[in-house]
Amino acid sequence: MKADELVAISTSLGGDFKSIEPHLIRLEKHLTLRTYLAGYTLSELDTKIWLAIKSNRVAVSFVRKGSYANLHRWFTYVEQAHPEIQAEVKAADSARKAKVQAASRAGASYNLALQDTDKGVVTRFLPEPSGYLHIGHAKAALLSDYFAHQAYDGKLRLRLDDTNPSKEKEEYQDAIIEDLALMGIKPDVVTYTSDYFDHLYDTCLSLIKSGNAYADDTDVETMRDERGKGIASKRRDRTVEENLAIFEEMKNGTEEGLKNCIRAKISVDNPNKAMRDPVIYRCNPNDPHHRTGTKWKMYPTYDLACPVVDSLEGVTHALRSTEYTDRNPQFQWFLDTLKLRQVYMWDFARMNFIRTFLSKRKLAKLVDTGRVWGWDDPRMPTIRGIRRRGMTIAALRDFILKQGPSRNVVSMDWASFWATNKKEIDPVAPRHTAILKKDHVKVAIMGDEAPAEPRTEDKPLHPKNPAVGTKKVAFSKELILDQEDAKSFKDGEEITLMQWGNAFVRAIASGDPITSITCELNLKGDVRSTEKKVTWLSTQGQKLIDAELWDFDYLITKDKLEEDDDLEQFLNPVTATKEDAFCDEGVSKLKQDDIIQLERRGYYRVDKAYDENGDKKVVLFCIPTGKNK
Template identity: 35%
Template sequence: MTNGDTSQMVALFESISLDAKLAKQSATNAKFSQNLAQVIELAGCTSTGLDDRKRGNLLYTVAGKFPPNALAHRAKVVADVMGGDLKTNAQLDGCFEYLKRLGGEALSEAEYREAGGIGVVVSEADIEKAFDAFLGTGGLGERLRQERYRLVPKLLKDFRDFGVNKWADGRVLKSTYDRKVLDVLGPKTEADSAKPKKKKAKKKEDDAGAGGNGSKSKEELRREEEENQRNADPHAIFAKPEENNAVHTTVNFSDGREPLRISNTKAELDRYLKETGGRYMTRFPPEPNGYLHLGHAKAMFIDFGLAAKHEGGVCYLRYDDTNPTAEKTEYIKHIEEIVAWMGWKPWKVTYSSDHFDTLHALAVKMIKSGHAYVCHQTGDEISEYRELKKNSPWRDRPVEESLELFERMRLGLVDEGTATLRMKMDMQNENFNMYDLIAYRIKFATHPHAGDKWCIYPSYDFTHCVVDSLENISHSLCTLEFEPRRASYYWLLQVLGLYKPVVWEYSRLNMEHNVMSKRKLNRLVTDGHVRGWDDPRLLTLAGLRRRGYTSKAINSFCRDSGITKNDQLFPYHKLEHHARNHLDEIGERRLGVLRPLKVVIENVAEDAVELVQSKVFPGRSEATYEQAIGRYVYVEETDFREKDQKNYYGMAPGKTVMLRYAFAVKCVGFDKDESGRVTLVRCERVEVAKAPKGVIHWVGSERLPAEHRPVKAEIRLYDYLFNSADVGEVDDWLSDMNENSLEVVTGALLGPKFREAKIGDVFQMERVGYFCVDPDTTENTMVLNRTVTLKESVFTKGVKSGGGASRK
């Protein structure tokens, strides 16, 4: 809009007695100013103006709040404003609610007038009667007498909406209300006029005794805030199915045609609600061309979660299987298995290919109605013509010719790549998703679900919206990159006369230092950059599961990420946080050392075997498991230093430490090999009156009886897969891979209790981290994947020991 256009609009709006500031604000909004100009034209005031501020403000309200799906009735509402039947915003709001439900269908004059209170006269006596009834609801009369004039302003708003009062004249209502209040309370007293005293802040100890926050630590307050966020319902933003008659989108055309303001008619909505019972119906629609990743976990949380929030709600698992050359049975089985692992139970498992017969019939219907044609342009030619916004040379071919060619395509009599069926949309549209999208293409390929029946296959653009409608989906939820496709989604359903679900787009879930594009994931797998789709460095759900992430932790992260349209690039520690919280809850504690250093306790007999009780969940449970300790033990090599240092709690010559769950030992010396590496630490068992500050973990030696000997293990430690936080900004993304994303530690020793562990079990290795038993585990060697470190930090290689032992 140019400055000249804006000035003209401001003058027009001021001519209907709008406030100058409001007129200027309105003129800067292109969409609203267009609506208001149309309303003024309908009112017949474009040239004459309107010397009536009240009516001018009502016209302003019509322009801003009129339901778009009922624009056919806007002229009537404007006429009733100008004729004096609609005098207040409350009346307009009542009419708008009625018209929103009605849409573009024929209006019932009686229902319309009743909804807007047209002709309703509310006398002073009616308001007085309403006041007496109002005080009788919910004990308001007694409350008014107790709180007196402090409550009077608060009750006025509720009184305005009570009974017939919403149609009353505002001034008469207010004066009557004030008079009735005076009758009940009498004149204001000195106490009524006094300002209320401010409450003094309670002392911290009082707050603590009353359950307040005064004595809570920052960590306790942070956890409380997180709990409040978790308890909030992220699905509350979605409209109810019975409200699905608003305008979903406006489709503009380049040739001057009237824009399509697409919505369900009242009849369509009523029919839909009758068929479905008004329940929430969603779908999780993955394409079976790869493994599911963390972004799909968020989609599942939204799709299945919305249905689960409402009684009777259901969610389909629908395979979007329109491309037979990219899809595999392997992926289909994986998806169903992962959905179950994530804790979701589909109402039905369906395939887009289940509807191929119906889709074909609808394509024929489109050709017959002039909305589709067979085109012989190549892919490159189609791209070129779209760049130039040029129509295909075959766009206007006769309907009969397209029908015959489409049938030949179906029968396999047309070569692959030489013809497509395209939707006749608008090649000059401002939205490139209206550039005559492909509806069908030829592919001589066996479909993993439909078999060999078809040699033409529908496109995603043709299939997705139609199947949503056929399956009675109430809420079609997808990521933001599909937002430009709203126009084509709804245009097709409008052309076919099908029910239109609500479409709602949310932001993709992206993580720092990793990728979740299926194309990139497939490249990583097929080119051998990772060990497969379930490589624990990937953010595939199979990879996260193998690494030790639980479905509960992943769903908790998805909930915490929210349902928003804002771009999201999450730091990895956010995901780790949820994993750590759940693993702390379920991961039994075990002892193990990653890089063993041998210790001899010289004053313990060679054949000594002492049984000690170790805690399964220290500090939370009295449950224990048994371990043996003898003359020799292994500790973490980072828990020994040749010289003691300040704030160091591990082993050092002359220093005493506690062996976790066992006894205290004092270091009396150490041995080195020729390279200067410490190979043996010599200690003595000591009795102490007070336990030392340093407590270190250990495992027994191979000299113990067989059932008490340590378990040999390979430990896999993971770092970021990519060096850059935002891999999407890196042109040569493969060159950004972190060469040290996996460190394999061989020769680790685990406590004998690990022999009972099964593949997939998760543990907390005390002072080391949370680990999961990997499927590569053999009879001779257990393989553990580190899921996360014990504390929130960047990824660390090896054991993050800092000053050695933990402080007791």
């Protein structure tokens, strides 16, 4: 065999025995007159294939039985003559255990005892491209990624579940792939349920022919009522020939076909309502599919497509949220009835947050009615929304992985979510200064220590992290500060001008608002002795930068929105506020997505950077820190 053939074998030894047996036979023949697979010493190919066999319990068990003499001889010789290869096995195993233990120490248990992991692990993330990914999707994606790429040396498949053309768009499909990349998730394979429409059509045909599915023209309301009460549809006993004829009408999108759907013939009155003859095919001739166009006029539902394609694609462990738990027996029914390869299910609790809803239908309504700026609005619980609000990817991953794959459903406060983010940004966020434009107060600096002319000094951007760099701070006799600070001063009081020193308040102009103050510098004063440390900006020696400071509130007023709640009744009337401010000149150098701290105000993400040739304004979004204001 050639080297590239051996490389191909090394990547194909992770499946069950049926799939790897041909490769073992080829290796047996190749080793007839050879000590090593390539050359006369232990090569990289020998190491790769030996480790691949060693990591597959089925393969190693078969080889050790001695059924293939040459392969057994080679495997045993490498094991005995090259102890260094054992070190690689132990190191890889130790690394995997360490990752699991680290996650457990962080507050989550990942010891799920997943079935048959020795035969390989293939997980999948299965979003519908009918909207942008939200925080709930992030958990499903990150957990599937964790078990595939960290807990086990497996594969992660991304499959876009595009079976409903009336809701789906290519825009959403592309956004999902981009958002996963932003979260550091790299699927090994990307596929689409629509890739399997032909196969799913044949599958439905086989279910009809075997008497396990039937066509039903019962109206939606009646069908819902009958399923709820456990009453059989009048169409349940149609003949196979009649069902096949109607299925053909559905395929052609005829008037008769449009009246019908196909239902799996599972049960009428099972206590689990998901087992009561679920719909597995629907007609939709009016909306062209964003990938297949008008080829199909009917489409499989999730209930049929999910188990069939999971099995077909080699998924071993399907992780999904507990809202699908009732569907697990249904999933298994399709595997058993169609005699498909087993796929193991694991349910985890979805992430619920107070005063937040994750229904894509409701979120789309906010977008479509202009209540928010779009799917990436910082008030939206989408991945793009929380990133635009200032959540870092590192903090997002850390927070979700700490929740783990538990089945316990809880409603969380956003405080702990944003507190995780603060730990990431606080050590590296540059410090800058902003003074509100509204009623800002002019300050005249007097005394022997007052600078005769405006000057600048280099000051650290971060008091505890020199690596962040320095900024120019301007000093002069003319300053501005916030009205709120000025109103707190008393005549003769000693205050601290941050990053400069102490000063005595010598005169406060009467009136409300206060328009001006006079201060006398006292740079020898002890900054630890003052009660008030205030931010300020010099109006001389630097160019003040116009800025918009945005803050945001919850979209709804109710902690938990129920399914039948009227969204309009609970929408928060005011969810975005803006204040105009002056910032120090250093802010003009910031780029979009930079994260800074405005001293005494909080952390901000740059949503729009300063443009010398355009609108000379910086737009900053306040980042929550987990503390209530």
